[in-house]
Amino acid sequence: MHTARQAARQRRRRHRLMLGTAVILTAAGVLFCLVTAMLPGPEARAGAGAGARAGAGVAAPAATRMGATPPAPTSPAPPAAGSPAAATPSATATATTAAAPPPAAKKTPPAASTPAPSAGRIRPDTSYKGVATAYAAADGNGACLFGPSDDLMIAAMNTTDYESSRACGAYVRVRAANGASITVRITNECPLPCAPGQLDLSEQAFAKLAELKVGRIPITWSLVSPRTSDTLSLRYKTGSSAYWCGIQVIDHRNPVARLEVRTSQGWRKLPRTDYNYFLSADGGGCGGAIRITDIYGEQLTVDGTALLPNVAQPTRVQFAAH
Template sequence: MASPSHHRRSPRPDRHAARRTGRRVPVVALIAVAAVALVVSLVVAFRPDGAGDDGSNTVRPVAGAPVTPAVRPTASASASPKPSTSGTPSPTADGTASPSATPSSAPSSTKPSAERAAPAARAASGSAPKAGRIRPGTSYRGVATAYVIGDGNGSCSYGPTSDRMTAAMNTTDYETSKACGAYVSVRAASGASITVRITNECPAPCAPGQLDLSHEAFSKLAPLSTGRISITWRLLSPAMSDTISIRYKVGSSQYWCGVQAIGHRNPLARLEVRANGSWVALPRTSYNYFLSEHGRGCGGTIRLTDIYGQQLTVAGIGIRPDAVQSTRVQFARH
């Protein structure tokens, strides 16, 4: 084992000088080195860590590898633990639950987070998710006037009818024929009431809430000479034995067609046709026909949806322009 004095190389000894002094330099140097080696060996042999054994119980790090000391918990680490990511789930924007790293001080709900994030569903019996301006369970105020209905035909294109208990809806609430076929209960300030079916549109100056009644309907509420009365009215889902019919517009073919539903208990929200394996919703016109401009689905299966979300599927209705064809189905009462 080299001593610190050998870090530098010693100059070569002068043999002539040795003869002059009469000392034997090499022998003395060898004795000194041997003595140092003996002392080092004794120190290593009696180390308390057992380095003097065969080395089987000593772990030595590989040259160049870092030595990682054992980790012991400190007082500061145990006193201030990091927040856990396995805490109470909090709702995200899409309503799903995700772990929250920060505990909340607000009291937790017993409902699942996804349920807390979503609005409560309305009861099916009273809701009309596909309704337009006219909604069930709502009373509307307006005025009633009267007009001569002639053969009973009107903007809804139902054609002549013997039913005289009909009305024309103001343009705002007519809503591009969404009101067509709706049954409404009308009550006058006197307490008299009637039920009419919407078959026509009352343009301006008819105001929102106004109904233009047939003479027959108006006369049951007040004398025709009155001309104008205050009323309230609301949507009905009446009891009836009739079923829905389908009619193709004049000029319809496999290349273009207009489709109409007649006699539905509840207002119609959508009419779809089956084309290339999928349902296609047809746009509705102000004269109450649903048009397929390029013939998609013309003569095929039809699906009807009312404002309550009920759906009826009708097959076997051929393209017979201006012919009223029965479906033998009807929407449920609400």
């Protein structure tokens, strides 16, 4: 019995020893896992190395730097409202035009780094030589299709300098050899045999320079930018719609170099006809905002022009004098 009790005690000691060993091993394993988890991995070490290199003088890309300013959008900003000054209706405006508020407009001066667009052959600060003849101007209408006018100090430009209506609306100062001078507005075209430099003046204008019976006199002439209290107007051609339209500028102080309409793709330049309308053959931009640029580079943006055929719609703006 003594031997049996000794064997039992030995078995109990071995069991406690094995249990203690297992507990120690388990605790050691848990401790190892905790220590391993707290150490940085290879990705963290690589990131720390890259950060140290950037701090040593390598700049991060602009798109990812804190405080970087994103590029400004390139889409055109909507035009702001123009001056509240009242507009003077064109002579051809109807009662409907007078009742409607003038379209909103804004001015954009030419950028100093951008060369001013040219209206064609007729340029500022240039003197031209030619001859003056006379014609019966009747009601003052002509190839430029401005319509009848009470002001008959007008002229027809030779075809070469008329240049597909680019001369329409230009004011020119005409000087005769005898010292007399007169300012006229180009409203018509003088076809061949009118030579380059030639102006066919209304009889009323020619009479300011010489007697009508003379018939033909040598002249010099140059572009001017006269004082005027009028604001310019816009007119859609008869037959204009959302699918096709022609747009005309009226009573502008300086020659018009370009006309654009705003479409869903941005500003679109319209071609000019020899009868002084800018055409949108597919209707793009018809009835929307219109941007007009003169030969000095000044831009006028007009919004709110109704798509009303054959109605002169006055605006609140005019090109600056030069």
